[in-house]
Amino acid sequence: MTDYLELRVDKFIFKVIADRLYSEEGLWAMQEDRHVRIGISDYLQQRSGDVAFAEIKPEGTELTVGDEIAVIETIKVNISLTSPIAGKIIEVNPMMGTSPDVINRDPYGTGWLAMIDITGNEPSLMHLLEARAYYSKIKLEAEQEINKK
Amino acid sequence: MTDVDQKRKVVIVPCSGIGKTYGSVSREAAYNVTEDLRPDNTRLIALSKLVLGEDEARSVVAGNPAITIDGCKLACATKMVQESGGIIAQDYAVLEVYRRYKQFKPLGIVKLNEGGVQLAQALANEIVRVVDELTTGKGEDSNG
Numbered sequence: 075m076t077d078y079l080e081l082r083v084d085k086f087i088f089k090v091i092a093d094r095l096y097s098e099e100g101l102w103a104m105q106e107d108r109h110v111r112i113g114i115s116d117y118l119q120q121r122s123g124d125v126a127f128a129e130i131k132p133e134g135t136e137l138t139v140g141d142e143i144a145v146i147e148t149i150k151v152n153i154s155l156t157s158p159i160a161g162k163i164i165e166v167n168p169m170m171g172t173s174p175d176v177i178n179r180d181p182y183g184t185g186w187l188a189m190i191d192i193t194g195n196e197p198s199l200m201h202l203l204e205a206r207a208y209y210s211k212i213k214l215e216a217e218q219e220i221n222k223k
Numbered sequence: 224m225t226d227v228d229q230k231r232k233v234v235i236v237p238c239s240g241i242g243k244t245y246g247s248v249s250r251e252a253a254y255n256v257t258e259d260l261r262p263d264n265t266r267l268i269a270l271s272k273l274v275l276g277e278d279e280a281r282s283v284v285a286g287n288p289a290i291t292i293d294g295c296k297l298a299c300a301t302k303m304v305q306e307s308g309g310i311i312a313q314d315y316a317v318l319e320v321y322r323r324y325k326q327f328k329p330l331g332i333v334k335l336n337e338g339g340v341q342l343a344q345a346l347a348n349e350i351v352r353v354v355d356e357l358t359t360g361k362g363e364d365s366n367g
Contacts, residue, residue, distance in 0.1 A: 124296060124318055127325065149245055149295070149318060175318075 076182075079209040081117070083216040088117040090209045091182045095202035097158035098211065101143075102182065103202055108193050110159055112143065113186040117212045119177050123150035128174035130166045130188050137161060137190065139198055144187055146177070157190070160198040165189040232266045233312065233354045234287045236304055238294030239270035244329050244339065245317040246294035251335060251343035252350065253292060260351050264358045273303040284309035288357050290350055292317065313353045320346045 077092040090096075094104035100118030104111045119125070127147040137143060143157040166188050169176045177185040192198060203211065237253035240246025257267040266287070272280035285308035291300040292315045301314045321329065321342060329339030 126318055126321055 079205060081209060081213050081216065083213075084220055086120060086216075088115075088120060088212060088216070089182075090115065090117070090205050090212070092205045094182075095158075095199060095204065096208035097156075097202055099156060099158070100212075101155060101158045101187075103158050103199065105192075105199065106189075108191060109164065110161065110190045110192050110199070111186050112158065112188050112190060114146075114155070114177055114181050115208070115212075116181050117216075119181045119185075122146065122153060123148040125174045125177045128170040128177060128187070130170050131163055133163050133166055135163045137163065139201070146174075155187075158202055159190060159192060160195040161190040161192040163188050164191045231358070232264055232287055233261075233357050234268050234284055234289040234304075234309070235265050235292070235350070236268050236270055236273070236284070236289055236300045237292040238300055238317070239274075240294045240299075242332055243294055244332055244335070245321075247332055247335055248317045248321075248329050248339055248343045248346065249292035249294045249300075249315075251340065252346040255344060255347035256350050256354065260347060261354050261358075264354055270300050270303055273307050274299075281307045288312040290353060291315065292346070292350075312357055313350075315346060315350070317342075317346070320349070 079090040079092060081088040094102045096102050096115060100115045102113050102115055125146055125148050128144060130144045137157040138160045140156045142154050144155045146153050146155060167186050169184065170187065179185065235253045235257055237249040238246040253267055257265045266283060268280050268283060273284065284304055289304045289309045289311050290313045291304050291311055293300050294317050301311060304311055324342055324345045327338045327342035327345060329342050330336040331339055
């Protein structure tokens, strides 16, 4: 069974799945042998709104940490997402072209963005946040925003 | 009541979301259809009237095929038509329509940008084809 940390803020519930790492920006990374699957956290997808389009960099793209990996257009904003890890994109979720709203429906599952080969870049995961640390970060952020209202 | 009034009309129910771009697109498309493209065969029903349970609005919805246009995934227009006893001939979600017309990016609320106006027109043209199918039994080009 998958464990989640649940953050309740106002009328919202944000889930942070416990089995992967997170960038400050809100992308998750889950290592699968020599590859790392990348996606968007529930917090980021809920904050961003319904996804209209998702353009992921094509397979074969070499990335360093901080390079743009995707541009997501939602009903609220256009966001440029940066890669949380270094490596080469070896697979892009085909649903991003046809049903990008899967990001909203299942951000930790079928809504993944890309698979990255990290061969030779193993240390690049070390700067990422554990689920608990990411949870604390978004909790603080959400509470500060609520207190502004 | 005139013959035209008595004729079976297609009810158009757009999103009531004020202050939302996609809601504005839904209403703009509904106005295009009911006021300009097919005024004789359609009737606009404000979602708020269904929410308030106004008898006439509920009666019209219950007695005619409906086309709903939702501005977000809450799908209030579709749900309220169903709750009012209406039969939905076609439901549209503006976001899904936008995915078909990526070149028309809607912005603005009180006043839609050019992309929003064009998206509303594209949606209106799609709706007209459904209206024509429902009222004449065949789809026609919106301009013809």
